Amino acid sequence: MAKKWEYEVRADLEWQKTDIHQTGEESTGLSVRASGTWQHDPEWEAVGPDGNIPGKEGLYFRHLATAGKSEFLHSGSDGYVGSLIGKWGENGAPFKIGKHRIFTDGTSADTSLKLYLAMNDKKSGDERADNSGVMHVVAYFYDRSSPEPRWSYDRFSGTWSTSTS
Template sequence: MTTDRINKRMKVYATEGWQDTGYRIGAQNAPKVILRAEGEWCTRTDDRKFGRRDANGRTPNSGATYLHKVSGDKAYPYHGHDALMGQLVGRFGETGEPFLIGNQKSFRVDGMPKDVTLWLCCNDPIDSARRDNDGALEVTLELDDARDVFAPRSQHFDRPSGRWVDD
């Protein structure tokens, strides 16, 4: 397996809504992309103790963790079962379905359209509430040529015996 670094580092700001990275997902040779996010942003500058978040929506470098669950709240860009305020979220294209990224996410991109770009956002309501946000995360995109990793197996797992058996 070889990994090639993309020269793509960017800042994603908590004060802005969806931000087009300009990165065209299907326009590379590698079948897999890895995103990594570092740093912190704040979703409540009036109360930083509760508002500081890392890309996973957790309080960074703190003995206490303040989670603000937003599952089902459609005011948030991503409101799936595992949604937290302040998480890094993404979507493919300007109107794509939001998905969770957090501090690291890898996904297969072979076969995706070459003209679709990756958009990123802080999981906080996209309206006037962003006035109390600040900070940014540093996001790195990395290509991963994982073609050899997903080779078909000549075995299968037999549950009754609890072991791998030849096909």
């Protein structure tokens, strides 16, 4: 079941549909990883997939937290401006992906739903006009009984590699 997807998610677009889906099998998980930088505002530094400035991951800016702020695409408790977020299906509930997220829903997963990806920012299209950058996203199925392989993105060659490749 070696299935792998690669996408570049643009900061200036809202929800971007992918072909990524869950397996519906207990023995198989879905791993989604992201790397890269993007900006939600030209006056702010570029951030990584968790919404943090690379090299300054420990810093937390309270005013960038989006928990309870319904004007943002993701306003859940882990919502943060600039983070990579996703949802299952066009009408799904948003959730944080960040640098890495694993899905192990097994047979309870709706395999017909595709993963949509976006930068967490305000819902208004005007707010995205000054966004820039992309997140490089790779998703793959893996055997849950084996250790998950380590993936890394090479910006210079524009390719993903794994510890097993």
